[in-house]
Amino acid sequence: MNLKQLSDRLGLSQTTVSRALNGYPEVSEATRERVLKAAQQTGYKPNKAAQRLATGKAKSIGLVMQSAPEIGGDPHFSEFLSGLAEEAVKHDFHFVMAPASPDDEVNAIKRLIASGYVDAIFLAHVVDPDPRVDLLRSSSIPYLLHGRIMGDVHDYPYLDVDNEGAFYTAAKLLLQLGHKRFALMNGMERFTFAMRRKIGLEKALAEAGLTLPSDLVHHSVMSDQAGFRAMERFLARPERPTAVLCASTALALGAVRAINKAGLKLGTDISLIAHDDVLSTLRPENFSVPLTTTRSSLKAAGARIGQRLIETLEGSSDLPDQELWEAELIVRASTGPAPA
Amino acid sequence: MNLKQLSDRLGLSQTTVSRALNGYPEVSEATRERVLKAAQQTGYKPNKAAQRLATGKAKSIGLVMQSAPEIGGDPHFSEFLSGLAEEAVKHDFHFVMAPASPDDEVNAIKRLIASGYVDAIFLAHVVDPDPRVDLLRSSSIPYLLHGRIMGDVHDYPYLDVDNEGAFYTAAKLLLQLGHKRFALMNGMERFTFAMRRKIGLEKALAEAGLTLPSDLVHHSVMSDQAGFRAMERFLARPERPTAVLCASTALALGAVRAINKAGLKLGTDISLIAHDDVLSTLRPENFSVPLTTTRSSLKAAGARIGQRLIETLEGSSDLPDQELWEAELIVRASTGPAPA
DNA sequence: CTTGTTCTTCAAAGCGCTTTGAATAATTCT
DNA sequence: AGAATTATTCAAAGCGCTTTGAAGAACAAG
Incomplete structure (x- = not known):
């Protein structure tokens, strides 16, 4: 059933219908x-490809998903997606x-933009320098980053967690508890979120002369x-660390x-603080020793990004273009005074 | 840059280009x-919406993603998706x-079909009865299920793991080890994979008069x-179970x-056997006591489903319409003789 | 009873692509 | 050389929708 059939059936023009x-x-x-x-009865649903062609709009958000044989499912990704979906479903x-x-990836984004299939692009896993960001900057399609590139120039729309601040604060707490030997269990080095977490930790250490x-x-x-192996290596060191910062509850x-x-x-x-993305399947409070964490919900970030992107597209956005979310430091039992 | 511009530039007709x-x-x-x-230089990429409109094909697979505030990211879902993506990327x-x-969900599928945005539909989390399956059966779009409905009539294309067989075999092993008090930690009751696992276990028990x-x-x-809480409840029983079957390594x-x-x-x-979907972030062999498991890779299933769907669409499929994968029983250290 | 307004409806063009049917140019065969 | 093929290229229609510009119907005003 298409528009023509429906309008013939009703004896009306396509325009009117x-x-x-x-x-x-x-x-x-x-x-x-x-x-x-009549539309209800016949179950008529407009053809989106045609709609998209005619209007240039399609109520759709594009994203590139990294895929490679060695990459498996990432719970962080699906947690984020569930937030994004929650917002998307509200607005169809x-x-x-x-x-x-x-x-x-750059090519995939180009194809996505040119495809006429999407109204906006979402980007995550920011690296630095990031050619994908440059591409989006110079294209005219609306977009939004989860994360930032390095440096202080942020002339692009983003939502990011203050990763540096989070790990800085976490390290401060451990320093106050008397810890001197720190270790860091981080995400992939190329990602800016990992860079910033490292910087935060190092900054706090530097202030303590460490x-x-x-x-x-x-x-x-x-x-x-990965967390298991990394920790085994840490512990094998002659002087093992007493304080560990961990980039995820999974680690x-x-x-x-x-x-x-x-x-x-x-x-x-040994004391440990993990960053908690609030993965629905892995809660730090349920660890045998509940984990002290820096918390920032990935799902909430997904929902917010969905909201911002959609509002931008519907032309009603008065939301900020840049957002930096602070992570909460939540102290539980995995942190304690440095052993004598 | 669109086709017209490109062909004008070349002094050729759109047809030829x-x-x-x-x-x-x-x-x-x-x-x-x-x-x-010229296409290379100008970075011309065809508009997919137009292509889709003209050809009826779009090289795209549609799937409905359950979304609700209380649903978080599911690592099983993203693991599956990564397999699907791996195959998809090969064929653009x-x-x-x-x-x-x-x-x-039924409506979402209807919209998806009518949208003209997708060439095929993928469906997971089969329940019984499943109105979504009925819908797909009666529509003319190619589709593929991950899972089956109950009963023996399977007149629809699917890929499923022999969940009943897996848990039957697992239970047999535990019975041989002398276990008598069993417990089951399953997925949501409404899903057929969970039903079948339960049936497999009960069948083995029945054969032993239990x-x-x-x-x-x-x-x-x-x-x-969920696994933590469930096990605490099991253990609080006056006569606690000595053998537990577990539907996922996450549990x-x-x-x-x-x-x-x-x-x-x-x-x-206590002995425990878990079903292992081969989640890349949670390997049973890395548990402090390595887990005995029934193994079937979710990612591999995703890849296979992608392959079948794509071959169907490209019209070259000689792959079977129905597949039932056996899970491997891999014995590790979490199973042992029943305590006296 | 005109004329001017407002309300409804419509025909047709256009979105960017593919594809059919026809036309033109280049080759090959008598 | 002229006819018959074959190789290239093109104009135009069509996919299903939205939207512009115009027309017809209904109504109030002069």
Whole structure:
């Protein structure tokens, strides 16, 4: 059933039917009702491709999804997506996900823009320098970043968590507790969120006259296995660290397992603070020793980004173009005074 | 840059340019090269909405994503998606994800079909009865299920894991080890994969003259917290179970924590077998006591589904319409003889 | 009973692409 | 050389929708 068939059936022109359906005023209430009813009965749904072609709008948000054989599902990604979806469903938006190998992302974005399939682009996993950001900056499609590039010039719309501040504050707490030997279990080095977390930690250490030895810095994907292995390596050091900052609760999960396995007591022998993205399947308060965390909900970020993108597209946005969310430091049992 | 502009620029007709770009034979090699080069230089990318409108094809797979405030990211979902994406990227396919509240999924699928945005539909989380399956059955769009409805009539294309067989085999092993008191930690009751796992377990028990008391059956989302709580409840029973079947390693993670907390020894005091979807972030072999599992890779399933769907659309499919994958039973240290 | 307004409705153009059917140019065959 | 093929290229129609510009119907005003 298409518009022509529907209008033939009603003995009306496509114009009138289209207008009736889209709520334009120049159509009598009587016909509007008749049209609406017929559409209902026949189950008529407009063809989005045609709509998109005619209007240039499609109520859709595009995103590129990194794909490679060695990349598995990322719980952080799906948590974020669920937030985005929650907002999208309210406004009848959908997503177009273009999978791309990591070295082909720029092209994937280009295709996405040119495809005429999406009204806006969302971008995450910001690196620095980030050619994808340059591309979006110079194109005319609305877009929004989750994260920022490095430096202080932010002439692009973003939503980011104050990662530097989060880890700075976390480190401060551990310093106050008397810790001197720190380790960092971070996300992939190329991501700016990881860079900023490291900077935050180093800044706090520098203020205390301390430094972070490079072999006590670990970069990897944020999974429990990676955390387990990294912690084992940390603990194998002659002078093992007493304070560990961890970029995700997923990493922390593995780290804690390694700590237990080594017969050490979390919160006593070793203190740990993890960044908590509020993954719905991994809550820090449910760890055997509840985790002290810096918290910022990834799902909430997703929802907010959806909201901002959609409002921009509907032309009603009075939301800020740049947002920096502070993470909350929530103290639980995994932090304690440095062992004597 | 659109086709008209590109062809004007080249002094050719749109027809010729289009044909050159799409590899049709009726265009001279010289012009083809000229066109290809110009397309390259100008960065011309065809408008997919227009392409879709003209051809009825769009190289895109549609899927509905459940969305509700209380639903968070599901690592199983993203693991699956990464498999699907891996296959899609090879063939330049993309996804259209329509978020929908759980009670509006049928409508979301209808919209997706009518939208003209997708060439095929993928469906997961099969329930029974499943109105979505009925809808797809009666529509003419290609589709593929991950999972099956109940009963033996499967006149629709699917890929499923033999969940019944997996849990049957797992239970058999535990029975051989002398276990008599079983518990089941399952996914949501409404999903057919959960139903079948329960049936598999009950069948094995029945053959041994045993039954599964209803208070030793737990249904919930498959997260570690849920596993933790469920196991605590199991252990609080006067006669606690000695053998537990667990629908996911995520559940097992929590379950193991509860077991440790209770001072019990996994593999000795209590045996546990989990179904392993091969989540890239949670490997059973990395548990402090490596987990005995029934294994079937969710990512591989995603890739296979992508492959089948794409081959169907490209009209070259000689792949089977129905597939039932057996899960492997991999014995590790979390299973042992029943305590005396 | 005109004329001027407002309300409804419509025909047709256009969005960017593919594809059919026809025309033109280049080759090959008598 | 002229006819018959074959290789290239093109104009135009069509995919399903929105939107502009115009026309017809209904009504109030002069």
